Each structure stands twice: as structure tokens, then as C-alpha cells.
Amino acid sequence: MDRALRFYKIMAYITGTTLLLLAFFVVLHSVNESLWKSLHVARSIVGLSHGVVLYPIYMVACFNLILKARIKIFYFFLMLAAGFVPLLAFIMERYTEKNLVPRS
Numbered sequence: 001m002d003r004a005l006r007f008y009k010i011m012a013y014i015t016g017t018t019l020l021l022l023a024f025f026v027v028l029h030s031v032n033e034s035l036w037k038s039l040h041v042a043r044s045i046v047g048l049s050h051g052v053v054l055y056p057i058y059m060v061a062c063f064n065l066i067l068k069a070r071i072k073i074f075y076f077f078l079m080l081a082a083g084f085v086p087l088l089a090f091i092m093e094r095y096t097e098k099n100l101v102p103r104s
Contacts, residue, residue, distance in 0.1 A: 004061075004068040005101055009093055011054070011061040012082065016089030018050040023086040055083045069101045 025043050029036045036043075062079040065071065075096070082092040 001065075001068045001101070004065045005097065008061045008065040008079075009097065011058040012089045012093035015050065015054050015058040015083050016087070016093075018046055018054055019083065019086050019089065021046045022050060058083050065096070065101070071096075071100050075100055 022043075025036065025039070025046070028039070059080060062076060066073070066076045066079075079092055079096065082089040
């Protein structure tokens, strides 16, 4: 179960970071549209990597941890929601490590 928790933590940080970058791009669109347009390649790379590659891997990590730690299904859905709400991935990772995963 330690490997499942470690894999979940790594994926939570990576997914949360890319989601923060996407949120930054949304705010940047409102503030400085010319800079936003010049970062088209970065937006595309971050957006595709988050949505197509990293989030599905994060979902697998959540499911793996749920099965191995026998966490309730409600928290599984909260973990999945953390991939959509900026900063929630970091909060949920910390909460999961401290409160949901049994200590050995």
C-alpha cells in the first residue's frame, strides 16, 4: 500500500501543478491577451498533457489507492474532483495521507 500512496501523491502533485498552470493561463487571458496569444504552444502542451495523459493516470492512481487502502467510495469521487478544481489536489492529497490511509 505504500507504493500506491506514493504513486497517488506524485500524481496528485503533478496533476495539481498542471491544473494551476491552466488556471494561470485563464487569468492571463483576462489580464494580457497579447501575452496569452504568444503562449499558444505552452497552453496547448499543458492542456493536452493534463487532460489526455496526466488526469487519466491520476484516476488510475486514485482507484489503486482506494482498492488497497479500502477507502470509502465518496472519497474516491472527491479525489477525482481534485483533478478539476485548482488547489484541491494538494488539499485532498494531504487529507488522504493524514486521515484516510491506515498507518502501519
